[in-house]
Amino acid sequence: MEPVSRRTVLGAAGLAALLAACGSPFAGRPLPIAAGVAPGVYLRLGTALAEVWRDRDGLDTSVLTTGGSVDNLDLLASGLAEVAFSQVDTAAERLTTLPGDDPRAPRALARIYDDVVHVVVRRESRFARLADLRGARVSIGPRSSGYHAIARRLLAAAGLDADADVAAQLLGLGDSAEGLRAGTLDAFFWSGGLPTGGVADLAAATPIRLLDLDDTLDDVRARFPVYSAGTVPASAYGIGEPVATLLVRNFLLVPASLDAGLAHALVGSMFAEQPRLAATSPAALTIDARAAIGTQPVPLHPGAESFYRESKNA
Numbered sequence: 001m002e003p004v005s006r007r008t009v010l011g012a013a014g015l016a017a018l019l020a021a022c023g024s025p026f027a028g029r030p031l032p033i034a035a036g037v038a039p040g041v042y043l044r045l046g047t048a049l050a051e052v053w054r055d056r057d058g059l060d061t062s063v064l065t066t067g068g069s070v071d072n073l074d075l076l077a078s079g080l081a082e083v084a085f086s087q088v089d090t091a092a093e094r095l096t097t098l099p100g101d102d103p104r105a106p107r108a109l110a111r112i113y114d115d116v117v118h119v120v121v122r123r124e125s126r127f128a129r130l131a132d133l134r135g136a137r138v139s140i141g142p143r144s145s146g147y148h149a150i151a152r153r154l155l156a157a158a159g160l161d162a163d164a165d166v167a168a169q170l171l172g173l174g175d176s177a178e179g180l181r182a183g184t185l186d187a188f189f190w191s192g193g194l195p196t197g198g199v200a201d202l203a204a205a206t207p208i209r210l211l212d213l214d215d216t217l218d219d220v221r222a223r224f225p226v227y228s229a230g231t232v233p234a235s236a237y238g239i240g241e242p243v244a245t246l247l248v249r250n251f252l253l254v255p256a257s258l259d260a261g262l263a264h265a266l267v268g269s270m271f272a273e274q275p276r277l278a279a280t281s282p283a284a285l286t287i288d289a290r291a292a293i294g295t296q297p298v299p300l301h302p303g304a305e306s307f308y309r310e311s312k313n314a
Contacts, residue, residue: 023058024058024059024265025261026057026059027057027058028058030061031059031061031062031082032064032082033046033050033061033064033083034072034075034081035063035065035085036065036066036068036085037145037172037173038174039174039198040197040198041113041192041193041196041197041283043065044197044280045085045277045281045283046085047063048277048280048281049061049270049277050062052269052270052276053266053269057265057266064080066144067142067143068141068142068144068145068146069087069090069091069145070090070144071144072084072253073090073091073094076106076253077098079255082255083109083252084106084252085112085253086106087115087146087191087248088226088248088249088251088298089146089150089224089226090146091106091253091298092226094106101256102256103256103257104256106254106255106298107255107256107258107304108251108253108298108300108301108304109251109253109266109300110252110267110270110287110292110304111250111251111293112250112251112252113193113250113283113286114230114247114248114249114250115147115192115193115248116193116230116232116246116247116248117150117154117189117246117247118189118190118191118192118196118232118245119154119187119188120176120177120180120188120190120199120208120209120210121180121186121208122180122207122209123208123209124207125209128211128212129158129211130158130216131159131215133155133158133166133186134165135165135166136166136186136187137167137169137179137184137186137187138151138186138189139169139170139171139175139176139179139185140169141170141172141176141188142170142172146191146248147190147191150189150191150248151189154189154213154246157216157219157220158215169185173198173199176188177198180202180208181202181205191246191248193281193283194236194282195236195282199237200237203237203238203239207238208239209239209240210237211243212244213244213245214244217244217246220246226248226297227248228246228248228249229245230244230245231245232245252270253298254301256301260306261303262303263302263303263307264304264306264307266303266304267292267303267304267307267308268307270287271287271289274287
């Protein structure tokens, strides 16, 4: 018997996925996904999930490039997206503006990974802590992003007014990295998976440090308990020593009105293809069914809840 080649195996697997997708009750159904900016983790994972849901469930997926969590929740509420990535703080705030029975209210499919707050400076700069940024040129992110609010809260905890005490700029990750590289920015905030490609690319070209946030964490977490304390390891981005930071949970959200069967299928396919997602982004390595239910204060969608209940009993 001739050995089976890798191409034959992959071809057979692709054919099996195609046949399964054709038999899906959701085949051909549009599914727009609100992701994020390039080269952030939201966009990379959103693109990978779109492929998974297209291959396994036959969905007609599309990925929307957005400004981040605020944009994503607006798109979800308007019906222009049916799946959205969001930070926990942004999603929790949105829940306070919608009645509990509103069909547009966000519901969670899963907690997927935790963001790490970055405050990036050049390695040779004088900045050692947030309070040192007084008078500096600092990007605090677009207003449509989830990390814009985090930047303001952290600066306030350091005794700085983002509108008066720093020369604030509202740049996305790509423009912020370029500004730091070119010397037109002194620092920028970012919240993303570790490592984030855009920051890693910057570090490969320009030696950087991350500011240690230890002296602001207690104050911020006392006022915003959705955040957790964490550490960026010394090996990240070649920073040389560990730094204290905030961790922010990230969720996959859908509107409350989404069909329960579809929500169940989306979660099932995501976990079935977790190794495929992890190959796209290291952040996906933390996607785990036991941690995925930790979406408080955002309720799980009933379809997702049924998947986790079945998984526990299997």
